[in-house]
Amino acid sequence: MEIKIYGGPDCRSCQELFERIRVVAEDLGLKADIQKITDIEEIINFNALPVLMIDGIIKHIGKPIPTVSDIKVLLTSASVNP
Template identity: 45%
Template sequence: MRSIKILGTGCPKCKTMFNNVNKALDNKGVKANVEKIEDIQEIMKYNVLSTPVLVIDEEIKIKGKAGDVSEIESFL
C-alpha cells in the first residue's frame, strides 16, 4: 500500500490538496495510507520552505501549491 503525506499547517491550499489527493485515489482506484501532517517540527524534517507539500512513498512530488487532481493522478 502506498504512503501519502500532505504536509501543511491547515491553510486553504493544504485542505484543497488533501481533498484532491482523495479524489485522485478514488479516480484511479488506488489504495493508500493518507496522512495529514500539521506539526511544524515534522514538516521541517522534509527541508521544505513552502506548503502544502505532497509526499508519496517518502518522495516529494509537489511543494508550495495545491496540485490538481490530474497532476496527482500522474504520480499514482
C-alpha cells in the same frame, strides 16, 4: 502506497490538496494511506507549503497546488513504479 500532505492546520491550499488526493486515489481504486501532517515539528523543515510526499519521495512543494490531472499522473506513475 503512503501519501503525506504536509501543511498548517488552517492552510486552505493544504486542505484542498488533501481532498484532491483523496478523491483521485479513490477514483483510481488505489489502496493508499493518506495522511495530513500538521505538526509544526515536522513541517518546519520545508520552506514552502503544502508538500506532497508519495512513498517517502517529495513530489510537489508550494503553490499552485497540482491539478486533478497532475495528481492522476503522479499517483498512477507511483503505483506502477513503486
